[in-house]
Amino acid sequence: MTRARTSAVQAEIRQSRPFRSRKQEATIALLRTASVVGRSLARVLEPWALSLAQYNALRIIRGAGVAGIATLAIRERMIEEGTTITRILDKLEESGYVRRERSTPDRRQVMCIATAEGRKLLDKIDPIVDAADEEVVASLAARDLDRLVTLLDAIRAANAERGAPRTMVRGE
8 A cells, every 4th residue: 555645734734644635735735835924924024013914004005105095995905805904003003103084075984194104114124024025935936936926826816706805795
């Protein structure tokens, strides 16, 4: 009887049984990789007491310029979908990195604007995060990077509808 080889992800999570399928193994490897990369990048931001989600939101807000950006638009653009944007913005505002203002035409809409302190912080840490981004994939050749991005695009596209945020249906 031939024993299947133990994959790297199988060894990392100390799973003694083989995966049910190669597709399951790929899914687990993708999730594990996202977790490892996320932790690596989170460590880069620790000295500034920023989470990855806070950093992402602050970059989105800065990119909107002086006019700011609506809260819901920030949530739609976040890398990690489904994050609680209000709590993230509360922390950024408490730290003095953003300010929120009610929109003049529609008082229900809240606009978020990066403060000078928030922009200054990003100017300081962006190069450090950029270097960490490079380091994360430094083991891959350029053609492998291109292929990886293409494969990840295909996976996201195939799962976009299933992974879309749930919307409330009348009567729920």
